[in-house]
Amino acid sequence: MTVYLEEREQVVPERVSVPDRFVRLAEQRAAEGDVRRAQLASWAADVHVLEELLWQNGLAEADDPVAQLAAVGESVASALEQLAECATGEITAREVLEAARKAMVSTFDASVHDVLMEQLTALDHLDSCDPLVASRSDEPADGARLEGRSPERLVEELREAASDCLAVARVMNREGEEEAGERLVHQADVAAFEAYLVAAAVHAGDHQLATVDLRWSLAGDLDPASWEPTGGDNTFATLRRELISIVGSAEMEALWFALESAEGP
Structure with missing residues (x-):
């Protein structure tokens, strides 16, 4: 970690959203051939978007927001487990994330599915990932x-x-x-x-x-x-x-x- 105070002056950083930062990281990992970390960074962007949407739509007023998020996380994990049990054959790195997104969105009412999907970032960077190539992050x-x-x-x-x-x-x-x-x-x-x-x-x-x-x-x-x-x-x-x-x-x-x-x- 090399972040430290360079000079004593008033400054402001470039404003880039956290999901966009995760996408940049995913793009970098994908370019390096690190499939697993590219997928993890992409998924982190999705989770951050979901958390902020929940926060803006009532989670902030909950008695225990962290517990509410944990409950959502358990629902998503359950949906992903069911997805894994039903999966057959080989799927691409992008298809894995697309399936995970569907599992995440499926834990909410159908009326908000389209709204949630529209907020998620593009996955084009995963198209270059070869799922048959061993990842350096195994x-x-x-x-x-x-x-x-x-x-x-x-x-x-x-x-x-x-x-x-x-x-x-x-x-x-x-x-x-x-x-x-x-x-x-x-x-x-x-x-x-x-x-x-x-x-x-x-x-x-x-x-x-x-x-x-x-x-x-x-x-x-x-x-x-x-x-x-x-x-x-x-x-x-x-x-x-x-x-x-x-x-x-x-x-x-x-x-x-x-x-x-x-x-x-």
């Missing part, structure tokens, strides 16, 4: 990240790293090294962000941490040096907001709390 996604540790241990280490960065940052600020201190504060945010992603993935049943890799890739694409100066927040505050924007609306408050909690009392 190995579990969690191996390199965990390095033999349990997810829980990794989360603990990342939170400790965030706390340590902030402790040193306070010392740097007292000594007048404000720029160095701000860099450390952002490193703390990055560590707390990764800890949140891992913990959220495990909580959601993603024990291979595939969702962590996807979201981490989006965060890694943030490039403060390319942003144009403008009025508003400084670079550090803008970067924190951009990290939070990567997750869905239902998670933003939890991620903000995780970043704030790293700062301690």
